[in-house]
Amino acid sequence: MDEMSNNVLESDLSMLDGASLGVFLSNSEQMTAAQEALTEIAMAAVNSQLIHPSATADIFMAQSPAELKELLKEAEDAFQEQQLQREKARLDTERAIEEERRRTKEYEIKLETDKEVTIQREKAQADLRKQALLALGFSEDDDINNNRVPDVIDYLKMMIEGKSLELKEQELQIKKKESNNSSKR
Numbered sequence: 746m747d748e749m750s751n752n753v754l755e756s757d758l759s760m761l762d763g764a765s766l767g768v769f770l771s772n773s774e775q776m777t778a779a780q781e782a783l784t785e786i787a788m789a790a791v792n793s794q795l796i797h798p799s800a801t802a803d804i805f806m807a808q809s810p811a812e813l814k815e816l817l818k819e820a821e822d823a824f825q826e827q828q829l830q831r832e833k834a835r836l837d838t839e840r841a842i843e844e845e846r847r848r849t850k851e852y853e854i855k856l857e858t859d860k861e862v863t864i865q866r867e868k869a870q871a872d873l874r875k876q877a878l879l880a881l882g883f884s885e886d887d888d889i890n891n892n893r894v895p896d897v898i899d900y901l902k903m904m905i906e907g908k909s910l911e912l913k914e915q916e917l918q919i920k921k922k923e924s925n926n927s928s929k930r
Contacts, residue, residue: 779810787817796820862914873907876900 787804790796796804800820807813876899890899 776810780807780813783810783813783817787813790817790820795824797823862918866911866914869907869910873903876903 784805787796787801791798791801791804796817797820800816800823804813804816804820807816892899
């Protein structure tokens with residue numbers, strides 16, 4: 746049929762009950778050119794992997810420019826959705842890496858603090874031992890530092906103060922742990 750001809754479409758309507766139909770008749774050069782242009786666009790999209798391979802068959806089987814345009818739009822929407830999912834996954838990964846870095850830094854700071862406390866404790870204990878050796882080297886009545894208190898009693902006071910300091914440090918560590926645990930919740 747040419748562009749100016751008329752024809753009657755006959756069909757059995759009982760077979761089409763509840764169906765949706767669309768009739769597209771075209772024989773114009775303009776429609777053919779549009780179909781070819783859209784097919785070229787679809788080929789370019791397939792080659793650049795903008796369209797999923799499973800959609801390519803439907804696109805190339807399209808009978809009209811309108812159908813082809815709709816299929817291309819669906820493929821574009823699917824591609825954009827995939828891009829959004831990839832971006833979300835990338836951001837989630839970056840957040841997880843940053844969180845792990847933060848935890849590592851906190852752990853390193855805690856280790857450094859614990860190391861400093863341990864060094865101070867060891868220095869205090871070494872000083873106590875030194876004082877003990879000095880005090881034990883003399884008689885019970887000697888007073889090296891001339892404070893009118895026998896050195897043995899000075900030594901015992903220093904030992905008690907050292908233990909008191911150690912207990913306070915342990916108490917601080919327990920409070921730190923409790924505050925860290927409560928802040929994580």
